[in-house]
Amino acid sequence: MARIALLPAGSVSHEAAVHLLGDKHELVHYKLISDVFTSTANGDTDYSVIPIENTIEGSVNLHMDWLVHEVDLPIQAEWVYPSIQNIVGRKQEIQGDWTTVKRVLSHPVAMAQCTQFLRKYLPHAEQEHVSSTSEAIRMVKNHSEEGWVAIGTRLGAATHQLDVLEPNVTDHDNNFTRFILVGQSPVTSAVESAAKTTMLVTLPEDFPGALHQVLAAFSWRRINLSRIESRPTKRQLGSYYFYIDVELSLDSILLPSAIEEIEALGCQVRVLGSYPSYSSKSWALEQPHNLEV
Amino acid sequence: MARIALLPAGSVSHEAAVHLLGDKHELVHYKLISDVFTSTANGDTDYSVIPIENTIEGSVNLHMDWLVHEVDLPIQAEWVYPSIQNIVGRKQEIQGDWTTVKRVLSHPVAMAQCTQFLRKYLPHAEQEHVSSTSEAIRMVKNHSEEGWVAIGTRLGAATHQLDVLEPNVTDHDNNFTRFILVGQSPVTSAVESAAKTTMLVTLPEDFPGALHQVLAAFSWRRINLSRIESRPTKRQLGSYYFYIDVELSLDSILLPSAIEEIEALGCQVRVLGSYPSYSSKSWALEQPHNLEV
Numbered sequence: 001m002a003r004i005a006l007l008p009a010g011s012v013s014h015e016a017a018v019h020l021l022g023d024k025h026e027l028v029h030y031k032l033i034s035d036v037f038t039s040t041a042n043g044d045t046d047y048s049v050i051p052i053e054n055t056i057e058g059s060v061n062l063h064m065d066w067l068v069h070e071v072d073l074p075i076q077a078e079w080v081y082p083s084i085q086n087i088v089g090r091k092q093e094i095q096g097d098w099t100t101v102k103r104v105l106s107h108p109v110a111m112a113q114c115t116q117f118l119r120k121y122l123p124h125a126e127q128e129h130v131s132s133t134s135e136a137i138r139m140v141k142n143h144s145e146e147g148w149v150a151i152g153t154r155l156g157a158a159t160h161q162l163d164v165l166e167p168n169v170t171d172h173d174n175n176f177t178r179f180i181l182v183g184q185s186p187v188t189s190a191v192e193s194a195a196k197t198t199m200l201v202t203l204p205e206d207f208p209g210a211l212h213q214v215l216a217a218f219s220w221r222r223i224n225l226s227r228i229e230s231r232p233t234k235r236q237l238g239s240y241y242f243y244i245d246v247e248l249s250l251d252s253i254l255l256p257s258a259i260e261e262i263e264a265l266g267c268q269v270r271v272l273g274s275y276p277s278y279s280s281k282s283w284a285l286e287q288p289h290n291l292e293v
Numbered sequence: 294m295a296r297i298a299l300l301p302a303g304s305v306s307h308e309a310a311v312h313l314l315g316d317k318h319e320l321v322h323y324k325l326i327s328d329v330f331t332s333t334a335n336g337d338t339d340y341s342v343i344p345i346e347n348t349i350e351g352s353v354n355l356h357m358d359w360l361v362h363e364v365d366l367p368i369q370a371e372w373v374y375p376s377i378q379n380i381v382g383r384k385q386e387i388q389g390d391w392t393t394v395k396r397v398l399s400h401p402v403a404m405a406q407c408t409q410f411l412r413k414y415l416p417h418a419e420q421e422h423v424s425s426t427s428e429a430i431r432m433v434k435n436h437s438e439e440g441w442v443a444i445g446t447r448l449g450a451a452t453h454q455l456d457v458l459e460p461n462v463t464d465h466d467n468n469f470t471r472f473i474l475v476g477q478s479p480v481t482s483a484v485e486s487a488a489k490t491t492m493l494v495t496l497p498e499d500f501p502g503a504l505h506q507v508l509a510a511f512s513w514r515r516i517n518l519s520r521i522e523s524r525p526t527k528r529q530l531g532s533y534y535f536y537i538d539v540e541l542s543l544d545s546i547l548l549p550s551a552i553e554e555i556e557a558l559g560c561q562v563r564v565l566g567s568y569p570s571y572s573s574k575s576w577a578l579e580q581p582h583n584l585e586v
Contacts, residue, residue: 031422034405053354061346062402108424109355112327129324131401131422211521212505212512219505228504228535229522242521 001025002183005036005045010134010156016081016179017049018155020278033063034070037182041071046183048073053178061231064243067272068200073182075198075273077189083175085110087117087166088137088157089149094165101125102147105136110151117169125149137162182273193276195249196226199259202241204266211242217261218246221254243272250274294318295476298329298338303427303449309374309472310342311448313571326356327363330475334364339476341366346471354524357536360565361493366475368491368566370482376468378403380410380459381430381450382442387458394418395440398429403444410462418442430455475566486569488542489519492552495534497559504535510554511539514547536565543567 003026007013017027028045030036040048050063067073085106094100098121104111108129111118118127130136133152140150141160149165150156157164181187203210218225227245248255250271259269296319300306310320321338323329333341343356360366378399387393391414397404401422404411411420418440423429426445433443434453442458443449450457474480496503511518520538541548543564552562 031420032401032405034408062405108325112325112355115327127324129424129428131424135422209512209515211518212508215505215508219502222502225504225523226533227523230518230520240519 002047003028003045004047004049005030005039006049007031007033007036007051008132008134010137010153010159011132012081012083012153012177013049013051013179014134014159015153015155016051016079016177019081020077020079020179020181034066037066037071037073040073040183046185047076048182050180050182051177052180065231067182068270071182073184074271075180075182075275076185076187077181077275077278078178078196079181079278080176080178082173083110083113083170083177084153084168085114085133085151085170086154086157086164087149087169088152088162089140089165090144091163091165093144093147094149096165098122099124100147101149103128103143104149104151105130105139106151107131107133107136110136113171113175114151114169116171117166121166134159180273187276189276189278191278193278194247195252195274196277197246197248197250197255197274198272199244199246200241200268200270200272201244201262202268202270210265210267213265214242214244214262214267217258217265218244221258223248223254223258295340296321296338297340297342298323298332299342300324300326300329300344301425301427303430303446303452304425305374305376305446305470306342306344306472307427307452308446308448309344309372309470312374313342313370313372313472313474327359330359330364330366333366333476339478340369341475343473343475344470345473358524360475361534361563364475366477368473368568369476369478369480370474370568370571371471371489372474372571373469373471375466376403376406376463376470377446377461378407378426378444378463379447379450379457380442380462381445381455382433382458383437384456384458386437386440387442389458391415392417393440394442396421396436397442397444398423398432399444400424400426400429403429406464406468407444407462409464410459414459427452473566480569482569482571484571486571487540488545488567489570490539490541490543490548490567491565492537492539493534493561493563493565494537494555495561495563503558503560506558507535507537507555507560510551510558511537514551516541516547516551 005028006017008029036048039045052063101122103126104122105128110133134156136150137152137156137160140148154164201214224247226247229243230240232240262269298321299310301322329341332338345356394415396419397415398421403426427449429443430445430449430453433441447457494507517540519540522536523533525533555562
C-alpha cells in the first residue's frame with residue numbers, strides 16, 4: 001500500500017487517481033497542488049497525482065515549473081481521464097424540475113464547459129464561481145434546500161452524499177485531462193502501455209536554428225516526439241528551455257545516443273522521467289486499473 | 294475610444310489593461326473568459342484582453358484553444374505585466390497587527406505564490422480559496438470587521454475602497470503574465486516594440502521528423518522562434534498542431550516565403566496574428582502606455 005498525495009476528495013484528480021490506482025492505497029488530500037508536491041518531496045507521501053494538461057484544477061505551466069524548479073521527483077506514470085461534469089444536488093429537493101434551481105455553483109472553467117446545458121435548462125439560475133468543483137459540491141450540501149446545485153464529478157457527489165441529477169452535461173465529449181504520477185519508485189502494471197520519456201532541454205544560447213539542431217538528433221533516428229513546449233527559464237527574459245516528450249524508453253539504445261548528441265551541441269538535458277503511458281483505449285473506464293505501486 | 298472586454302474589475306487583467314491602454318477607453322468586465330471572447334466576436338466590444346501565459350486567471354491552453362476553435366479574432370498586440378499580489382483589507386480594522394487577522398481569502402494559485410509571507414506573518418489565519426483575487430477582495434469588503442483579508446491586486450483594493458495593508462507579498466519577483474489584445478483592427482503606438490507573428494501549423498500526418506522539416510524552413514532563413522508548443526487537435530488522439538511564435542512581422546520578405554515552404558511540405562498554416570510585442574523594459578510600470586486603438 002502506498003500513500004498518494006492529491007487534490008481534495010471529489011476532484012477530477014481524485015476520480016482519475018482511483019481509476020489508475022484502485023482503492024487499495026491511502027489517499028491523502030491537500031487543498032493546494034504545491035502542498036501535494038511538497039508532501040511527496042518530504043517523504044510524507046510516496047507519490048503525487050498531478051494534472052498537467054487540459055486541466056480545470058490549476059495552472060498547467062505552473063505544475064510543470066514546480067516539477068522543474070521546486071522538487072526533484074521523477075515521473076513514474078502518465079494517464080488520461082475524461083473531464084465528465086455532472087449536475088449535482090439533492091434529488092428530493094429538485095424533483096426533476098429545473099425551474100426550482102436558484103443557483104449553480106462551480107469552478108469557472110467547469111461552468112464554461114457546460115454552457116449549452118446551462119443555457120437550455122438553467123437560464124434562470126444565478127451562476128456562482130468557486131475555487132473548485134469539489135468546493136462547489138461541498139457548499140451545495142449545506143444549501144440544497146435553497147435550490148442550489150453544483151457542477152462537478154460523480155465521485156464528488158458520492159463523497160458528499162449528494163445525487164447526480166443529470167450525468168455528463170459537458171458540451172463536448174472529447175475533454176480529457178492528462179495526469180502524471182510522480183515519486184521515487186517505479187510502478188509496474190500488467191496493462192498495455194506505451195513507453196514515454198520527458199526531457200528538459202536548455203539551449204546554450206538564444207541563437208536561430210538551435211532548436212532545429214536538437215530536433216535533428218531525434219529526426220534522423222526516427223524518434224517520434226509527442227510533445228514539445230518552450231518555457232522561459234525565469235533566469236533572464238528571452239532565455240528558454242523546452243519540454244520534449246518522446247515515445248521511447250530511456251532503456252532503448254536510440255534515446256541515450258540522441259541525448260548524447262544533443263549534449264555535444266552544448267545543450268543541457270535533464271530527464272524528468274521515463275515511464276509507462278496509459279492511453280484511454282488500453283483500459284475500460286468502468287474498471288479501476290489497480291496499478292502496482 | 295474603444296470598447297475593451299476583460300475579466301472583472303480589480304483582476305490582474307484589469308491592471309494590465311489599464312497599463313497598456315490608459316484610462317481613455319470603455320472597459321467592459323465579464324466574469325468568464327469565454328464571455329470576454331464572445332463579446333468581441335459578436336461586435337459588442339472592439340477588443341478582448343486575454344491572459345495567455347503564467348496566469349492565475351484561468352487555463353492558458355484553454356484560452357489559446359478558444360482563439361483557434363471558437364472565434365476568429367486576430368492578435369493585435371502582446372505585452373507582459375508583473376503578477377504583484379498584496380494583502381488587502383481595511384486598515385482601521387487590522388491596525389498593523391497581523392494577529393488580528395482571522396481569515397485570508399484568495400485564488401489558490403495567488404495564495405500559493407505568497408507562501409513565505411503567509412507562513413511568517415499569518416500562520417494562525419484560516420485560508421479560504423475563492424474563484425479569483427477580485428472575488429476575494431469583494432468578499433473581504435463585507436467582512437473586514439471580522440478580521441478577513443484578501444490577497445489581490447492594488448487596483449482591486451482601490452476598486453472596492455479597501456487598503457493595501459502590505460504591498461508585494463509574492464515569494465518571487467519574476468512572476469510575469471503575458472497578455473494579448475485580440476480584435477479586428479490593428480493598433481498603433483509610439484512606444485518601441487518588437488514584431489511578432491503567431492502561427493498555427495498542422496502537420497499532414499503523425500510521421501517522425503515532420504516538425505524537424507517545418508523548423509528547417511525557419512532555421513536556414515535565420516528566423517528566430519520565441520515559442521513553440523504542441524497541442525492535440527481534438528480530432529483524433531495522437532494528432533497535433535503547433536503554436537509557433539516568430540520574431541518577425543508578416544510584412545517581412547522572409548516570413549511569407551518560409552510559410553510557403555511549409556505549406557509545400559503538406560502542412561496547413563494559419564496566421565493567428567502579426568503584431569507589436571511590448572516588453573517590460575520598453576515602458577515604465579508606473580506610467581500607462583496609452584496605446585492608440
